[in-house]
């Protein structure tokens with residue numbers, strides 16, 4: 001891939017909303033170790049290998065095999081976790097943001113249910129996965145919930161209606177197709193799935209995952225590819241500014257951006273949506289950031305500012 005993009009250098013100062021240039025380029029997964037998360041990834045102690053299937057090109061990924069004979073998870077109407085309290089008037093009044101905390105702390109106790117296969121546009125994939133964890137055992141599912149709740153608070157202060165796909169209020173999941181459906185049914189103006197990666201030590205930094213052009217089997221991302229990139233670029237730029245973290249050194253060729261066609265949560269979305277992998281839980285230096293409440297607040301602020309920038313552009 002071309003490398004004519006220079007990531008912005010974080011600068012101290014008041015809240016600003018820098019934007020990556022439109023020249024920011026699509027990155028690809030360069031190493032197997034860097035392909036460990038997204039909809040995939042398993043916490044230590046679970047049977048499934050950590051490395052999730054994904055493609056380094058636009059070719060469809062091979063659906064992972066499963067010995068599960070679990071029934072298909074529920075489909076139909078989806079329910080997210082929305083707030084009922086009155087919202088302040090703000091720049092995001094009238095806008096809806098769906099935040100998707102990746103995985104679920106209860107997934108590890110529901111292997112049969114989360115291993116059930118669901119359609120995801122380019123094949124089938126597990127309903128959901130346990131996610132990864134730091135070497136000391138801080139689960140990605142707890143990280144994603146914490147950052148998502150902080151993000152909700154920040155966005156609600158700006159007047160947005162915020163819906164979480166799960167708020168620690170269900171025993172497992174939702175499945176990846178329902179995670180997408182919640183955003184669709186809310187007619188979200190923007191949707192963000194929050195994750196942290198589980199790659200090898202030495203792999204550091206964040207990256208934002210953008211939807212590829214996918215058509216078929218219930219998926220059609222034609223209308224969201226461009227706006228999702230705009231959303232992702234703004235989140236990446238603000239994330240650099242608020243956290244001081246550099247874009248990933250193992251995915252995306254230093255752009256902090258990656259494009260994938262193997263994530264049901266993106267393939268099945270009909271609203272602008274991105275994933276963010278906030279760091280690598282298995283790297284000791286990133287671990288120190290991800291386990292810090294103060295850093296998680298900065299991470300949430302960067303994501304919130306990116307969303308706000310996108311919605312008020």
Ligand code: ZN
Nearest residue numbers: 037038102195
């Ligand atoms: Zn994840």
